[in-house]
Amino acid sequence: MPQYPNRQFLDFEQPIRELYEQIDQTKKMAEKNTKIDYSSNIQQLEDLIVEKRKEITANLTPWQRVQLSRHPDRPYTMKYIEKMTTGFVELHGDRNVRDDKAMLGGFAQIDGHTVMIVGQQKGINTKMRQQRNFGMANPEGYRKALRLMKLAEKFNKPVITLIDTPGAFPGQEAEERGQGEAIARNIYEMIRLKVPVICVIIGEGASGGALGIGVGDRVLMMENTWYTVISPENCSAILWRSWEKKEVAAQQLRLTSTDMKGFGLVDEIVPEPSGGAHWNYTEAAAYLKDSIVKALNELKNISPEDRVNQRIEKFGRMGFWNE
Template sequence: MQYLDFEQPIAELEKKIDELNELSVGDEVLTPEINRLRKKADQLRESIFSNLTRWQRVQLARHPERPYTLDYIDLMTDEFIELHGDRYHADDKAMVGGLATIDGQSVMIIGHQKGRDTKQRQYRNFGMANPEGYRKAYRLMKTAEKFGIPVVTLLDTPGAYPGLEAEERGQAEAIAKNLKLMSVLEVPIISIVIGEGASGGAIGIGVGNEIYMMENTWYSVISPESCSSILWKTWEYKEQAASALKLTAKDLLEMKIIDGVIKEPLGGAHRDFEKSAQAVKEQILKSLKRLNKMKPAELIDHRIEKYSVMGVWLEADQNS
Protein backbone atom coordinates (compact mmCIF):
# COMPACT_ATOMS: atom_id res chain seq x y z
CA MET A 1 0.00 0.00 0.00
CA GLN A 2 1.36 3.40 -1.00
CA TYR A 3 0.78 6.16 1.55
CA LEU A 4 0.50 9.89 0.85
CA ASP A 5 2.37 12.45 2.97
CA PHE A 6 -0.55 13.23 5.25
CA GLU A 7 -1.14 9.49 5.83
CA GLN A 8 2.29 8.86 7.37
CA PRO A 9 1.01 8.62 11.00
CA ILE A 10 -1.37 5.86 9.81
CA ALA A 11 1.45 4.17 7.88
CA GLU A 12 3.62 4.02 11.01
CA LEU A 13 0.85 2.42 13.06
CA GLU A 14 0.02 -0.14 10.38
CA LYS A 15 3.72 -0.99 10.06
CA LYS A 16 3.83 -1.74 13.80
CA ILE A 17 0.69 -3.88 13.48
CA ASP A 18 2.29 -5.90 10.66
CA GLU A 19 5.46 -6.40 12.70
CA LEU A 20 3.50 -7.62 15.72
CA ASN A 21 1.45 -9.96 13.53
CA GLU A 22 4.66 -11.58 12.31
CA LEU A 23 5.91 -12.00 15.88
CA SER A 24 2.63 -13.41 17.21
CA VAL A 25 2.28 -16.32 14.79
CA GLY A 26 0.88 -19.26 16.77
CA ASP A 27 0.24 -17.46 20.07
CA GLU A 28 -2.25 -14.95 21.48
CA VAL A 29 0.06 -12.99 23.79
CA LEU A 30 0.29 -9.95 21.50
CA THR A 31 -3.37 -10.00 20.37
CA PRO A 32 -4.58 -7.34 22.86
CA GLU A 33 -1.81 -4.95 21.78
CA ILE A 34 -2.53 -5.59 18.08
CA ASN A 35 -6.23 -4.90 18.63
CA ARG A 36 -5.41 -1.72 20.53
CA LEU A 37 -3.20 -0.47 17.69
CA ARG A 38 -5.83 -1.35 15.09
CA LYS A 39 -8.44 0.62 17.00
CA LYS A 40 -6.03 3.54 17.29
CA ALA A 41 -5.28 3.38 13.54
CA ASP A 42 -9.01 3.40 12.72
CA GLN A 43 -9.57 6.42 14.96
CA LEU A 44 -6.61 8.23 13.44
CA ARG A 45 -7.79 7.47 9.91
CA GLU A 46 -11.29 8.75 10.78
CA SER A 47 -9.80 11.94 12.21
CA ILE A 48 -7.52 12.61 9.23
CA PHE A 49 -10.04 11.81 6.51
CA SER A 50 -12.85 13.84 8.07
CA ASN A 51 -10.72 17.00 7.82
CA LEU A 52 -9.04 16.75 4.42
CA THR A 53 -8.03 19.93 2.60
CA ARG A 54 -8.89 20.44 -1.05
CA TRP A 55 -5.28 19.76 -2.05
CA GLN A 56 -5.26 16.50 -0.11
CA ARG A 57 -8.38 15.38 -1.99
CA VAL A 58 -6.59 16.23 -5.26
CA GLN A 59 -3.75 13.96 -4.12
CA LEU A 60 -6.20 11.15 -3.34
CA ALA A 61 -7.84 11.55 -6.76
CA ARG A 62 -4.40 10.96 -8.29
CA HIS A 63 -3.45 8.05 -6.05
CA PRO A 64 -1.69 5.48 -8.30
CA GLU A 65 -3.59 2.62 -6.67
CA ARG A 66 -7.09 4.05 -7.22
CA PRO A 67 -9.46 1.95 -9.34
CA TYR A 68 -9.62 3.08 -12.97
CA THR A 69 -12.40 2.79 -15.55
CA LEU A 70 -11.63 -0.81 -16.56
CA ASP A 71 -11.52 -1.82 -12.89
CA TYR A 72 -15.02 -0.42 -12.37
CA ILE A 73 -16.27 -2.07 -15.55
CA ASP A 74 -14.84 -5.42 -14.45
CA LEU A 75 -16.47 -5.20 -11.00
CA MET A 76 -19.81 -3.61 -11.95
CA THR A 77 -20.86 -5.31 -15.16
CA ASP A 78 -22.20 -8.78 -15.92
CA GLU A 79 -20.51 -8.73 -19.31
CA PHE A 80 -18.60 -6.15 -21.35
CA ILE A 81 -17.75 -6.00 -25.04
CA GLU A 82 -15.11 -3.36 -25.76
CA LEU A 83 -15.48 -1.46 -29.03
CA HIS A 84 -12.46 0.05 -30.75
CA GLY A 85 -11.50 2.84 -33.13
CA ASP A 86 -12.95 6.11 -34.39
CA ARG A 87 -13.26 4.92 -38.02
CA TYR A 88 -11.04 7.85 -39.08
CA HIS A 89 -7.54 7.58 -37.68
CA ALA A 90 -6.82 5.13 -34.84
CA ASP A 91 -7.94 3.44 -31.64
CA ASP A 92 -7.07 5.70 -28.70
CA LYS A 93 -6.06 3.58 -25.68
CA ALA A 94 -6.64 6.51 -23.29
CA MET A 95 -10.37 6.29 -24.00
CA VAL A 96 -12.16 2.97 -23.58
CA GLY A 97 -15.76 2.04 -24.14
CA GLY A 98 -18.22 -0.59 -25.15
CA LEU A 99 -21.49 -2.36 -24.53
CA ALA A 100 -22.19 -3.80 -21.10
CA THR A 101 -24.97 -5.03 -18.85
CA ILE A 102 -25.40 -4.01 -15.22
CA ASP A 103 -27.88 -6.27 -13.42
CA GLY A 104 -29.48 -7.00 -16.80
CA GLN A 105 -29.66 -3.32 -17.85
CA SER A 106 -27.85 -2.65 -21.14
CA VAL A 107 -25.57 0.40 -21.12
CA MET A 108 -22.85 1.95 -23.23
CA ILE A 109 -19.92 2.66 -20.89
CA ILE A 110 -17.23 5.14 -21.95
CA GLY A 111 -14.33 6.38 -19.83
CA HIS A 112 -10.75 7.58 -19.58
CA GLN A 113 -8.21 4.88 -18.77
CA LYS A 114 -4.86 5.42 -17.03
CA GLY A 115 -2.05 2.90 -16.59
CA ARG A 116 -0.56 1.33 -13.44
CA ASP A 117 3.12 1.01 -14.37
CA THR A 118 5.41 2.93 -16.70
CA LYS A 119 4.68 0.71 -19.71
CA GLN A 120 0.92 0.90 -19.20
CA ARG A 121 1.02 4.66 -18.61
CA GLN A 122 2.75 5.18 -21.91
CA TYR A 123 0.33 2.78 -23.62
CA ARG A 124 -2.66 4.67 -22.17
CA ASN A 125 -0.97 8.08 -22.66
CA PHE A 126 -1.49 8.81 -18.95
CA GLY A 127 -5.25 8.95 -19.50
CA MET A 128 -4.97 11.94 -21.87
CA ALA A 129 -7.10 11.27 -24.93
CA ASN A 130 -6.29 12.38 -28.46
CA PRO A 131 -8.95 13.54 -30.95
CA GLU A 132 -9.52 9.94 -32.04
CA GLY A 133 -10.44 9.11 -28.44
CA TYR A 134 -13.20 11.71 -28.40
CA ARG A 135 -14.31 10.65 -31.88
CA LYS A 136 -14.49 7.05 -30.67
CA ALA A 137 -16.66 8.24 -27.78
CA TYR A 138 -18.82 10.15 -30.29
CA ARG A 139 -19.26 7.01 -32.38
CA LEU A 140 -20.21 4.91 -29.37
CA MET A 141 -22.73 7.47 -28.15
CA LYS A 142 -24.38 7.60 -31.58
CA THR A 143 -24.54 3.79 -31.57
CA ALA A 144 -26.16 3.86 -28.14
CA GLU A 145 -28.73 6.37 -29.36
CA LYS A 146 -29.51 4.23 -32.41
CA PHE A 147 -30.41 1.26 -30.21
CA GLY A 148 -31.97 3.21 -27.34
CA ILE A 149 -29.23 2.28 -24.84
CA PRO A 150 -28.34 4.63 -21.92
CA VAL A 151 -24.82 6.08 -21.80
CA VAL A 152 -22.59 5.99 -18.71
CA THR A 153 -19.35 7.99 -18.75
CA LEU A 154 -16.52 7.68 -16.21
CA LEU A 155 -14.25 10.72 -16.02
CA ASP A 156 -10.61 10.41 -14.93
CA THR A 157 -8.10 12.49 -16.86
CA PRO A 158 -5.49 15.20 -16.21
CA GLY A 159 -6.74 16.77 -19.46
CA ALA A 160 -7.00 16.15 -23.18
CA TYR A 161 -3.61 15.49 -24.79
CA PRO A 162 -2.06 18.92 -25.61
CA GLY A 163 0.51 17.77 -28.19
CA LEU A 164 0.98 19.44 -31.56
CA GLU A 165 -0.19 16.34 -33.44
CA ALA A 166 -3.42 16.30 -31.43
CA GLU A 167 -4.10 19.93 -32.36
CA GLU A 168 -3.30 19.16 -36.00
CA ARG A 169 -5.90 16.38 -36.00
CA GLY A 170 -8.58 18.66 -34.50
CA GLN A 171 -8.59 18.20 -30.73
CA ALA A 172 -10.77 21.22 -30.01
CA GLU A 173 -13.25 20.33 -32.75
CA ALA A 174 -13.53 16.73 -31.57
CA ILE A 175 -14.37 17.83 -28.02
CA ALA A 176 -16.78 20.51 -29.27
CA LYS A 177 -18.66 17.97 -31.40
CA ASN A 178 -19.05 15.73 -28.35
CA LEU A 179 -20.47 18.61 -26.32
CA LYS A 180 -22.98 19.35 -29.06
CA LEU A 181 -23.94 15.69 -29.44
CA MET A 182 -24.37 15.06 -25.72
CA SER A 183 -26.58 18.12 -25.42
CA VAL A 184 -29.17 16.59 -27.73
CA LEU A 185 -28.62 12.82 -27.37
CA GLU A 186 -31.98 11.05 -27.13
CA VAL A 187 -30.96 8.54 -24.44
CA PRO A 188 -30.13 9.01 -20.74
CA ILE A 189 -26.57 10.08 -19.92
CA ILE A 190 -25.01 9.56 -16.49
CA SER A 191 -21.55 11.04 -15.88
CA ILE A 192 -19.39 10.15 -12.89
CA VAL A 193 -16.01 11.62 -11.92
CA ILE A 194 -13.99 8.69 -10.55
CA GLY A 195 -10.62 10.47 -10.30
CA GLU A 196 -9.39 13.64 -11.97
CA GLY A 197 -11.82 15.79 -13.92
CA ALA A 198 -9.61 18.29 -15.69
CA SER A 199 -10.85 20.89 -18.14
CA GLY A 200 -12.19 20.07 -21.62
CA GLY A 201 -10.57 16.66 -21.47
CA ALA A 202 -13.13 15.66 -18.84
CA ILE A 203 -16.18 17.55 -20.01
CA GLY A 204 -15.63 16.14 -23.51
CA ILE A 205 -17.51 13.07 -22.23
CA GLY A 206 -19.12 14.75 -19.22
CA VAL A 207 -22.37 16.38 -20.34
CA GLY A 208 -24.99 14.31 -18.54
CA ASN A 209 -28.57 14.32 -17.32
CA GLU A 210 -27.14 13.47 -13.93
CA ILE A 211 -23.55 14.11 -12.81
CA TYR A 212 -21.89 12.60 -9.76
CA MET A 213 -18.46 12.74 -8.20
CA MET A 214 -16.79 10.22 -5.97
CA GLU A 215 -15.92 11.63 -2.56
CA ASN A 216 -12.19 12.12 -3.12
CA THR A 217 -12.12 13.49 -6.67
CA TRP A 218 -11.80 16.90 -8.28
CA TYR A 219 -13.43 18.62 -11.27
CA SER A 220 -12.23 21.96 -12.57
CA VAL A 221 -11.43 24.02 -15.62
CA ILE A 222 -7.74 23.93 -14.65
CA SER A 223 -5.44 21.92 -12.39
CA PRO A 224 -4.08 23.53 -9.19
CA GLU A 225 -0.52 23.40 -10.55
CA SER A 226 -1.42 25.13 -13.81
CA CYS A 227 -3.48 27.72 -11.96
CA SER A 228 -0.55 28.40 -9.63
CA SER A 229 1.89 28.73 -12.53
CA ILE A 230 -0.36 31.27 -14.26
CA LEU A 231 -1.13 33.40 -11.21
CA TRP A 232 2.19 33.15 -9.33
CA LYS A 233 4.58 31.98 -12.09
CA THR A 234 5.45 28.91 -9.99
CA TRP A 235 3.85 25.62 -8.88
CA GLU A 236 4.65 26.35 -5.21
CA TYR A 237 1.19 27.81 -4.57
CA LYS A 238 -0.74 24.77 -5.78
CA GLU A 239 -2.37 24.26 -2.39
CA GLN A 240 -3.69 27.82 -2.32
CA ALA A 241 -4.85 27.42 -5.92
CA ALA A 242 -6.73 24.22 -5.07
CA SER A 243 -8.49 26.02 -2.23
CA ALA A 244 -9.44 28.99 -4.41
CA LEU A 245 -10.70 26.81 -7.29
CA LYS A 246 -13.27 25.04 -5.07
CA LEU A 247 -12.87 21.85 -7.07
CA THR A 248 -13.94 19.11 -4.66
CA ALA A 249 -17.16 17.09 -4.75
CA LYS A 250 -18.51 18.97 -1.73
CA ASP A 251 -17.81 22.33 -3.41
CA LEU A 252 -19.49 21.39 -6.67
CA LEU A 253 -22.50 19.95 -4.88
CA GLU A 254 -22.94 23.23 -2.99
CA MET A 255 -22.72 25.13 -6.29
CA LYS A 256 -25.34 22.75 -7.77
CA ILE A 257 -23.04 21.70 -10.61
CA ILE A 258 -23.30 18.02 -9.68
CA ASP A 259 -26.26 15.99 -8.46
CA GLY A 260 -24.58 14.07 -5.68
CA VAL A 261 -21.46 12.66 -4.04
CA ILE A 262 -20.68 8.93 -4.06
CA LYS A 263 -19.16 7.88 -0.73
CA GLU A 264 -15.79 6.14 -0.79
CA PRO A 265 -14.40 3.61 1.70
CA LEU A 266 -12.58 5.29 4.60
CA GLY A 267 -9.09 6.06 3.36
CA GLY A 268 -10.04 6.36 -0.31
CA ALA A 269 -11.38 4.23 -3.17
CA HIS A 270 -8.06 2.38 -3.46
CA ARG A 271 -8.63 0.84 -0.02
CA ASP A 272 -11.52 -1.32 -1.27
CA PHE A 273 -12.12 -1.70 -5.02
CA GLU A 274 -15.24 -3.83 -4.62
CA LYS A 275 -16.93 -1.49 -2.15
CA SER A 276 -16.15 1.50 -4.36
CA ALA A 277 -17.50 -0.23 -7.47
CA GLN A 278 -20.64 -1.30 -5.62
CA ALA A 279 -21.32 2.32 -4.61
CA VAL A 280 -20.93 3.50 -8.23
CA LYS A 281 -23.09 0.65 -9.50
CA GLU A 282 -25.90 1.44 -7.05
CA GLN A 283 -25.89 5.09 -8.11
CA ILE A 284 -26.01 4.18 -11.80
CA LEU A 285 -29.00 1.87 -11.26
CA LYS A 286 -30.84 4.48 -9.16
CA SER A 287 -30.29 7.14 -11.81
CA LEU A 288 -31.36 4.85 -14.65
CA LYS A 289 -34.56 3.99 -12.80
CA ARG A 290 -35.44 7.70 -12.86
CA LEU A 291 -34.15 8.60 -16.30
CA ASN A 292 -35.57 5.57 -18.16
CA LYS A 293 -39.05 6.92 -17.44
CA MET A 294 -38.35 10.06 -19.45
CA LYS A 295 -39.06 10.42 -23.17
CA PRO A 296 -36.25 11.51 -25.55
CA ALA A 297 -37.52 15.10 -25.77
CA GLU A 298 -37.76 15.27 -21.97
CA LEU A 299 -34.20 14.00 -21.59
CA ILE A 300 -32.90 16.70 -23.92
CA ASP A 301 -34.90 19.47 -22.22
CA HIS A 302 -33.75 18.22 -18.82
CA ARG A 303 -30.10 18.33 -19.92
CA ILE A 304 -30.33 21.78 -21.50
CA GLU A 305 -32.13 23.22 -18.49
CA LYS A 306 -29.53 21.68 -16.17
CA TYR A 307 -26.65 23.49 -17.84
CA SER A 308 -28.59 26.70 -18.48
CA VAL A 309 -28.99 27.42 -14.77
CA MET A 310 -25.35 26.80 -13.82
CA GLY A 311 -23.30 29.78 -12.76
CA VAL A 312 -24.17 33.37 -11.87
CA TRP A 313 -24.84 36.15 -14.32
CA LEU A 314 -26.43 39.58 -14.59
CA GLU A 315 -28.65 40.94 -17.34
CA ALA A 316 -27.79 44.50 -18.32
CA ASP A 317 -30.58 47.01 -18.64
CA GLN A 318 -30.87 47.82 -22.34
CA ASN A 319 -31.92 51.39 -21.54
CA SER A 320 -28.92 52.12 -19.32
Protein backbone atom coordinates (compact mmCIF):
# COMPACT_ATOMS: atom_id res chain seq x y z
CA MET A 1 0.00 0.00 0.00
CA PRO A 2 1.17 3.58 -0.64
CA GLN A 3 2.42 5.68 2.23
CA TYR A 4 -0.47 8.12 1.71
CA PRO A 5 -3.59 5.88 1.68
CA ASN A 6 -6.03 8.71 2.54
CA ARG A 7 -5.09 10.97 -0.37
CA GLN A 8 -7.16 10.64 -3.54
CA PHE A 9 -5.72 11.33 -6.98
CA LEU A 10 -7.43 12.51 -10.16
CA ASP A 11 -6.49 10.97 -13.51
CA PHE A 12 -4.02 13.72 -14.40
CA GLU A 13 -2.48 13.50 -10.92
CA GLN A 14 -1.40 9.87 -11.39
CA PRO A 15 2.29 10.80 -12.01
CA ILE A 16 2.31 12.30 -8.50
CA ARG A 17 0.78 9.13 -7.06
CA GLU A 18 3.51 7.07 -8.70
CA LEU A 19 6.17 9.24 -7.08
CA TYR A 20 4.54 8.76 -3.68
CA GLU A 21 4.55 5.02 -4.26
CA GLN A 22 8.27 5.20 -5.07
CA ILE A 23 8.85 7.03 -1.79
CA ASP A 24 6.92 4.34 0.04
CA GLN A 25 9.00 1.59 -1.59
CA THR A 26 12.22 3.45 -0.81
CA LYS A 27 11.23 3.77 2.86
CA LYS A 28 10.53 0.03 3.02
CA MET A 29 13.96 -0.67 1.54
CA ALA A 30 15.50 1.66 4.15
CA GLU A 31 13.82 -0.35 6.91
CA LYS A 32 15.28 -3.59 5.57
CA ASN A 33 18.74 -2.19 4.85
CA THR A 34 19.55 0.02 7.81
CA LYS A 35 23.22 0.31 6.78
CA ILE A 36 22.32 2.25 3.63
CA ASP A 37 21.20 5.88 3.81
CA TYR A 38 18.23 6.45 1.51
CA SER A 39 17.43 9.97 2.74
CA SER A 40 18.86 11.67 -0.36
CA ASN A 41 16.77 9.41 -2.63
CA ILE A 42 13.62 10.27 -0.69
CA GLN A 43 14.43 13.98 -0.83
CA GLN A 44 14.92 13.80 -4.60
CA LEU A 45 11.52 12.14 -4.99
CA GLU A 46 9.87 14.75 -2.77
CA ASP A 47 11.46 17.52 -4.85
CA LEU A 48 10.14 15.80 -7.98
CA ILE A 49 6.63 15.81 -6.49
CA VAL A 50 6.82 19.57 -5.98
CA GLU A 51 8.02 20.07 -9.57
CA LYS A 52 5.35 17.74 -10.94
CA ARG A 53 2.63 19.64 -9.04
CA LYS A 54 3.86 22.92 -10.56
CA GLU A 55 4.00 21.36 -14.01
CA ILE A 56 0.46 19.99 -13.78
CA THR A 57 -0.97 23.27 -12.48
CA ALA A 58 0.67 25.26 -15.28
CA ASN A 59 -1.01 23.25 -18.05
CA LEU A 60 -4.54 22.60 -16.83
CA THR A 61 -7.47 22.50 -19.26
CA PRO A 62 -10.82 24.06 -18.24
CA TRP A 63 -12.23 20.57 -17.58
CA GLN A 64 -9.28 19.70 -15.35
CA ARG A 65 -9.90 22.87 -13.33
CA VAL A 66 -13.51 21.78 -12.94
CA GLN A 67 -12.23 18.43 -11.64
CA LEU A 68 -9.88 20.19 -9.20
CA SER A 69 -12.73 22.35 -7.91
CA ARG A 70 -14.55 19.10 -7.02
CA HIS A 71 -11.54 17.27 -5.63
CA PRO A 72 -12.71 15.19 -2.64
CA ASP A 73 -9.71 16.40 -0.60
CA ARG A 74 -10.34 20.08 -1.40
CA PRO A 75 -11.03 22.33 1.61
CA TYR A 76 -14.65 23.35 2.07
CA THR A 77 -16.19 26.33 3.86
CA MET A 78 -15.72 24.99 7.39
CA LYS A 79 -12.04 24.28 6.75
CA TYR A 80 -11.44 27.86 5.57
CA ILE A 81 -13.32 29.20 8.60
CA GLU A 82 -11.16 27.02 10.85
CA LYS A 83 -7.92 28.16 9.20
CA MET A 84 -8.71 31.86 8.63
CA THR A 85 -10.77 32.92 11.64
CA THR A 86 -11.09 32.70 15.41
CA GLY A 87 -14.12 32.62 17.70
CA PHE A 88 -16.56 31.32 15.07
CA VAL A 89 -20.10 31.09 16.45
CA GLU A 90 -22.46 29.24 14.11
CA LEU A 91 -26.05 30.48 13.90
CA HIS A 92 -28.90 28.22 12.79
CA GLY A 93 -32.27 28.29 11.09
CA ASP A 94 -34.29 30.57 8.83
CA ARG A 95 -36.95 31.19 11.53
CA ASN A 96 -39.53 29.74 9.20
CA VAL A 97 -39.04 26.14 8.01
CA ARG A 98 -35.85 24.52 9.32
CA ASP A 99 -32.08 24.72 9.56
CA ASP A 100 -30.60 23.92 6.14
CA LYS A 101 -27.30 22.10 6.71
CA ALA A 102 -26.10 22.88 3.16
CA MET A 103 -25.81 26.54 4.13
CA LEU A 104 -23.95 27.59 7.25
CA GLY A 105 -22.96 30.88 8.79
CA GLY A 106 -22.07 32.82 11.89
CA PHE A 107 -19.97 35.56 13.39
CA ALA A 108 -16.17 35.23 13.53
CA GLN A 109 -13.00 37.27 13.92
CA ILE A 110 -10.58 37.66 11.02
CA ASP A 111 -7.45 39.75 11.57
CA GLY A 112 -9.20 41.96 14.11
CA HIS A 113 -12.40 42.37 12.08
CA THR A 114 -15.68 40.92 13.35
CA VAL A 115 -17.47 39.54 10.30
CA MET A 116 -20.45 37.43 9.35
CA ILE A 117 -19.33 34.43 7.28
CA VAL A 118 -21.93 32.58 5.19
CA GLY A 119 -21.13 29.67 2.90
CA GLN A 120 -22.17 26.37 1.38
CA GLN A 121 -20.77 23.19 2.92
CA LYS A 122 -20.67 19.89 0.99
CA GLY A 123 -19.56 17.49 3.74
CA ILE A 124 -16.32 15.57 4.13
CA ASN A 125 -17.63 11.99 4.01
CA THR A 126 -20.61 10.10 2.61
CA LYS A 127 -22.83 10.52 5.68
CA MET A 128 -22.07 14.23 6.01
CA ARG A 129 -22.50 14.83 2.28
CA GLN A 130 -26.00 13.39 2.54
CA GLN A 131 -26.69 15.49 5.62
CA ARG A 132 -25.37 18.61 3.85
CA ASN A 133 -27.23 17.66 0.64
CA PHE A 134 -23.91 17.88 -1.27
CA GLY A 135 -23.85 21.66 -0.79
CA MET A 136 -27.17 22.19 -2.62
CA ALA A 137 -29.27 24.52 -0.49
CA ASN A 138 -33.06 24.57 -0.30
CA PRO A 139 -35.03 27.85 -0.13
CA GLU A 140 -34.69 27.89 3.65
CA GLY A 141 -30.91 27.82 3.19
CA TYR A 142 -30.99 31.04 1.18
CA ARG A 143 -33.48 32.59 3.63
CA LYS A 144 -31.17 31.61 6.47
CA ALA A 145 -28.25 33.25 4.64
CA LEU A 146 -30.29 36.43 4.16
CA ARG A 147 -31.34 36.45 7.82
CA LEU A 148 -27.69 36.30 8.86
CA MET A 149 -26.66 39.01 6.41
CA LYS A 150 -29.41 41.33 7.67
CA LEU A 151 -28.27 40.57 11.23
CA ALA A 152 -24.74 41.60 10.25
CA GLU A 153 -26.11 44.81 8.76
CA LYS A 154 -27.98 45.55 12.01
CA PHE A 155 -24.71 45.40 13.96
CA ASN A 156 -22.68 47.07 11.17
CA LYS A 157 -20.45 44.05 10.53
CA PRO A 158 -19.04 43.08 7.09
CA VAL A 159 -20.36 40.01 5.29
CA ILE A 160 -18.14 37.35 3.70
CA THR A 161 -19.71 34.62 1.57
CA LEU A 162 -17.90 31.44 0.50
CA ILE A 163 -19.45 29.90 -2.60
CA ASP A 164 -19.10 26.18 -3.34
CA THR A 165 -22.18 24.53 -4.80
CA PRO A 166 -23.18 22.47 -7.86
CA GLY A 167 -26.40 24.51 -7.78
CA ALA A 168 -29.48 25.15 -5.69
CA PHE A 169 -31.40 21.96 -4.87
CA PRO A 170 -33.69 21.19 -7.85
CA GLY A 171 -36.24 19.01 -6.01
CA GLN A 172 -40.00 19.45 -6.28
CA GLU A 173 -40.33 20.39 -2.60
CA ALA A 174 -37.72 23.12 -3.04
CA GLU A 175 -39.68 24.62 -5.91
CA GLU A 176 -42.91 24.37 -3.91
CA ARG A 177 -41.33 26.36 -1.09
CA GLY A 178 -40.15 29.09 -3.48
CA GLN A 179 -36.57 28.33 -4.55
CA GLY A 180 -36.55 30.92 -7.32
CA GLU A 181 -38.10 33.62 -5.13
CA ALA A 182 -35.60 32.95 -2.32
CA ILE A 183 -32.61 33.35 -4.64
CA ALA A 184 -34.10 36.43 -6.32
CA ARG A 185 -34.82 37.98 -2.93
CA ASN A 186 -31.22 37.42 -1.83
CA ILE A 187 -29.87 39.10 -4.97
CA TYR A 188 -32.22 42.06 -4.44
CA GLU A 189 -31.35 42.44 -0.76
CA MET A 190 -27.59 41.84 -1.09
CA ILE A 191 -27.15 44.63 -3.57
CA ARG A 192 -28.74 47.00 -1.01
CA LEU A 193 -26.80 45.92 2.10
CA LYS A 194 -25.15 48.89 3.78
CA VAL A 195 -22.18 46.90 5.08
CA PRO A 196 -19.16 45.68 3.06
CA VAL A 197 -19.86 42.40 1.22
CA ILE A 198 -17.07 40.17 -0.08
CA CYS A 199 -17.95 37.06 -2.09
CA VAL A 200 -15.47 34.26 -2.82
CA ILE A 201 -15.84 31.27 -5.14
CA ILE A 202 -13.84 28.58 -3.32
CA GLY A 203 -14.98 25.59 -5.40
CA GLU A 204 -17.95 25.19 -7.71
CA GLY A 205 -19.92 28.30 -8.60
CA ALA A 206 -22.93 27.00 -10.46
CA SER A 207 -26.02 28.83 -11.61
CA GLY A 208 -28.46 30.57 -9.25
CA GLY A 209 -27.17 28.48 -6.38
CA ALA A 210 -24.01 30.59 -6.48
CA LEU A 211 -25.74 33.89 -7.29
CA GLY A 212 -27.95 33.52 -4.20
CA ILE A 213 -24.95 34.51 -2.05
CA GLY A 214 -22.82 36.01 -4.82
CA VAL A 215 -23.59 39.75 -4.94
CA GLY A 216 -20.93 41.88 -3.28
CA ASP A 217 -18.58 44.85 -3.40
CA ARG A 218 -15.71 42.49 -4.21
CA VAL A 219 -16.06 39.13 -5.92
CA LEU A 220 -12.97 36.96 -5.57
CA MET A 221 -12.32 33.64 -7.26
CA MET A 222 -9.79 31.04 -6.27
CA GLU A 223 -7.47 29.89 -9.01
CA ASN A 224 -8.81 26.37 -9.63
CA THR A 225 -12.54 27.03 -9.47
CA TRP A 226 -15.33 27.64 -11.96
CA TYR A 227 -18.26 30.05 -12.17
CA THR A 228 -20.99 29.82 -14.78
CA VAL A 229 -24.70 29.37 -15.42
CA ILE A 230 -24.60 25.58 -15.85
CA SER A 231 -22.24 22.67 -15.20
CA PRO A 232 -20.31 21.27 -18.19
CA GLU A 233 -22.11 17.91 -17.86
CA ASN A 234 -25.58 19.45 -17.97
CA CYS A 235 -24.58 21.78 -20.79
CA SER A 236 -23.33 18.77 -22.74
CA ALA A 237 -26.55 16.87 -22.01
CA ILE A 238 -28.68 19.73 -23.34
CA LEU A 239 -26.65 20.49 -26.47
CA TRP A 240 -25.40 17.03 -27.44
CA ARG A 241 -27.82 14.71 -25.57
CA SER A 242 -24.87 13.13 -23.81
CA TRP A 243 -22.29 13.83 -21.09
CA GLU A 244 -19.54 12.75 -23.49
CA LYS A 245 -18.95 16.34 -24.64
CA LYS A 246 -18.43 17.74 -21.13
CA GLU A 247 -14.80 18.67 -21.87
CA VAL A 248 -15.87 20.60 -24.97
CA ALA A 249 -18.63 22.27 -22.96
CA ALA A 250 -16.14 23.30 -20.26
CA GLN A 251 -13.99 24.90 -22.96
CA GLN A 252 -16.89 26.71 -24.62
CA LEU A 253 -18.48 27.94 -21.38
CA ARG A 254 -15.36 29.99 -20.57
CA LEU A 255 -15.84 29.22 -16.89
CA THR A 256 -12.33 29.44 -15.42
CA SER A 257 -11.07 32.16 -13.08
CA THR A 258 -8.97 33.67 -15.89
CA ASP A 259 -12.03 33.88 -18.15
CA MET A 260 -14.18 35.41 -15.42
CA LYS A 261 -11.53 38.01 -14.63
CA GLY A 262 -11.26 38.85 -18.32
CA PHE A 263 -15.03 39.33 -18.55
CA GLY A 264 -14.98 41.62 -15.51
CA LEU A 265 -17.29 39.31 -13.55
CA VAL A 266 -14.78 38.84 -10.73
CA ASP A 267 -12.37 41.37 -9.27
CA GLU A 268 -9.43 39.20 -8.24
CA ILE A 269 -8.02 35.70 -8.69
CA VAL A 270 -6.75 34.23 -5.42
CA PRO A 271 -3.72 31.95 -5.98
CA GLU A 272 -3.61 28.40 -4.69
CA PRO A 273 -0.73 26.15 -3.61
CA SER A 274 1.01 24.28 -6.43
CA GLY A 275 -1.27 21.51 -7.63
CA GLY A 276 -4.39 22.97 -6.00
CA ALA A 277 -5.80 23.95 -2.61
CA HIS A 278 -6.12 20.30 -1.54
CA TRP A 279 -2.33 20.00 -1.20
CA ASN A 280 -1.97 22.53 1.60
CA TYR A 281 -5.02 23.80 3.49
CA THR A 282 -3.02 26.26 5.60
CA GLU A 283 -1.34 27.87 2.60
CA ALA A 284 -4.59 28.06 0.63
CA ALA A 285 -6.37 29.71 3.58
CA ALA A 286 -3.47 32.16 4.05
CA TYR A 287 -3.75 33.31 0.42
CA LEU A 288 -7.50 33.77 0.77
CA LYS A 289 -7.25 35.53 4.13
CA ASP A 290 -4.77 38.05 2.71
CA SER A 291 -7.15 38.91 -0.13
CA ILE A 292 -10.17 39.20 2.17
CA VAL A 293 -8.38 41.41 4.71
CA LYS A 294 -7.09 43.64 1.92
CA ALA A 295 -10.64 44.04 0.57
CA LEU A 296 -12.04 44.72 4.05
CA ASN A 297 -9.50 47.47 4.65
CA GLU A 298 -10.35 49.08 1.31
CA LEU A 299 -14.12 48.93 1.81
CA LYS A 300 -14.31 50.14 5.40
CA ASN A 301 -13.28 53.67 4.33
CA ILE A 302 -16.20 54.00 1.89
CA SER A 303 -19.52 55.38 3.13
CA PRO A 304 -22.52 53.00 3.09
CA GLU A 305 -24.34 55.09 0.48
CA ASP A 306 -21.32 55.14 -1.85
CA ARG A 307 -20.79 51.41 -1.32
CA VAL A 308 -24.35 50.59 -2.37
CA ASN A 309 -24.17 52.90 -5.39
CA GLN A 310 -20.84 51.43 -6.48
CA ARG A 311 -22.23 47.91 -6.08
CA ILE A 312 -25.27 48.73 -8.22
CA GLU A 313 -23.04 50.33 -10.86
CA LYS A 314 -20.61 47.40 -10.76
CA PHE A 315 -23.26 44.77 -11.49
CA GLY A 316 -25.06 47.05 -13.93
CA ARG A 317 -21.93 47.17 -16.12
CA MET A 318 -21.70 43.39 -16.45
CA GLY A 319 -22.51 41.69 -19.73
CA PHE A 320 -22.24 42.46 -23.43
CA TRP A 321 -25.01 43.93 -25.53
CA ASN A 322 -25.78 46.01 -28.61
CA GLU A 323 -28.42 48.69 -29.01
